[in-house]
Amino acid sequence: MTVSEPTPAPERAAGPSAPPDLGVRAAEERFIEAMGLAHEEDRLPRIAGRLVGLLILSPEPVRFDLLAERLRVSRASISTNTRLLENMGVIHRVTRPGDRRDYFRINEEPGLLLRIADRYRARQADAEEMKQALLAKAGSAVVVERLEGLVRFYSALADSLHRMLAAMDGGRDASRSGAT
Amino acid sequence: MTVSEPTPAPERAAGPSAPPDLGVRAAEERFIEAMGLAHEEDRLPRIAGRLVGLLILSPEPVRFDLLAERLRVSRASISTNTRLLENMGVIHRVTRPGDRRDYFRINEEPGLLLRIADRYRARQADAEEMKQALLAKAGSAVVVERLEGLVRFYSALADSLHRMLAAMDGGRDASRSGAT
DNA sequence: CATCTTGTTCAGTCTTGACAAAACAAACCG
């Protein structure tokens, strides 16, 4: 999704771009790398994770080429990964009238969580299907119980996620948590 | 962990080994593959996932070489992946007096879930650390709020997992859910 | 129009990791 922003904002931000307070800067570096690693665990490219980290730390939308510069990564990678994250609903592309360049900001709505919940739902379905097959043919009771446990677990987890989403959504002023 | 089993059990089981009811067999095949895929998403080798699936469906411990045969995979792979899962606490190696061979069964205690919860805790810590660094140096309020949202989210998720574990543990007779 | 800017796509390189075959180790058996 592409969002239009009213104010050009005099290109100065309290984010990870402007004032290089060295202590904070180092913490930002660590945080960005941590997000890179964390997202890699979720099978996303490391650069995508770093992008998310950087954008979480940026109060203002960040320009395309600044992303490449700050992460020391090719523009090609920025293009690929921003589009990926955009499609996943994790970040937004922001355009401004009279400015040909693209900016990006984190999506304050937690988009990824729904995806996680869906994954658990799918596993719940796998277990459920297997359980039904066994019940129809009188399979081992132990195994049926195990599968029931699996189904319960995954559905509880998915429910819990959905509830959390709902709670966070009502959470603050209306926008909440750059959740990933 | 290696567990010793009392009964040799006359090598006959209602599991995926003995009675080849074709309908159930096909369902088992699907379930095992689904587990393979699901665990691949969690960054485990596909074979490890299939092993988990097979063992969930097996009421009795399964012999090492039968695992290789059933999954049509080299003994080397079985060795590597069983050890991996064993270290993670997902399966148990079972030995029997007078039998030199190794057997494996699923761990009824959900071992992996703790690992998942830990992962979320780690992310919570990342966000927390970044937030502290910002607070010390008066960072952007928006960003601090985002980080607080992250911290809340991850800790809620980890808590929820722990609670679920506790609930399932008290759940049935004492052993519960071959959770993965 | 020629040229610059900005972002995308393509082709190639490089890394990572899964898997298997073979060599190996250890325990048992005769």
Added chain:
DNA sequence: CGGTTTGTTTTGTCAAGACTGAACAAGATG
């Protein structure tokens, strides 16, 4: 002891995918 069974470790191959530079497309701009 030599030979067998059982599992492990090592070595090599292969595939997937992340990342890059270069070519490309589409506007702007002089």
